[in-house]
Amino acid sequence: xxxxxxxxxxxxxxxxxxxxxxxxxxxxxxxxxxxxxxxxxxxxxxxxxxxxxxxxxxxxxxxxxxxxxxxxxxxxxxxxxxxxxxxxxxxxxxxxxxxxxxxxxxxxxxxxxxxxxxxxxxxxxxxxxxxxxxxxxx
Numbered sequence: 001x002x003x004x005x006x007x008x009x010x011x012x013x014x015x016x017x018x019x020x021x022x023x024x025x026x027x028x029x030x031x032x033x034x035x036x037x038x039x040x041x042x043x044x045x046x047x048x049x050x051x052x053x054x055x056x057x058x059x060x061x062x063x064x065x066x067x068x069x070x071x072x073x074x075x076x077x078x079x080x081x082x083x084x085x086x087x088x089x090x091x092x093x094x095x096x097x098x099x100x101x102x103x104x105x106x107x108x109x110x111x112x113x114x115x116x117x118x119x120x121x122x123x124x125x126x127x128x129x130x131x132x133x134x135x136x137x138x
Contacts, residue, residue, distance in 0.1 A: 001056055004107045006069040007100065008062045009132070010039065010115045011077020011124040016087035020075050022050035034060055039071040041099060047091030049099055065118050070103060070110075072096070077125040084122035100135050112136060 014020055021044050026037040037052035038060035044050060052071075053059055061071030074096065076087030088096070104110055112135065114128035115121055 002058070003068055004055070004070055005110055006065065007103060007110060007112045008065065008069055008071050008115055008118070009096070009112065009124045009128050010061055010071060010073040011087075012042075012073055012075045013077050013123065014075060015082070016076055016079055016085060017045070018076075019045050021048075022052050025052065025073065029060070039073040041070070041072045043072065043074040043092050043095045043099070045075055045089065045092065047089075047095040049095050062115055062118050072099065074124065077123060084125040086124075086126040088126070096132070097135065100132060101138070104135065104138070 012020055012025060022037055022042040025039065025042055029036065029038050039052040040055055040059055042050045042052055055070065058066050059069065059071040060066060062069060074088055074092050077084065079085040100112060112128055112132050115123040
């Protein structure tokens, strides 16, 4: 297993409430010439955590920060006008918390970050430290 010390949280930048899944994202990324889904996990609207790229492989989700990191994408992240909005529902939030806790157990000392911390993007459309920083303190 590769050395992992960070998680980057992303949104799919798809309209609130519109259902997509890992297969959709995989198709989008492959259409761009990528080998697979760029994220390691995708959280669907119903809170299902789907496997994307295998953890043993470096992701393609945060340019310059992929080595040593895991990419998680939740479906949503923009409103009906395509403006950034935290559209994460309760099922997605619960799934995210559980996934982050599990990754923290598997990779002690791992830290959580938003894509917006390393790129000039709104993604994931919220402040990861404010929303999930408490998990790192457990």
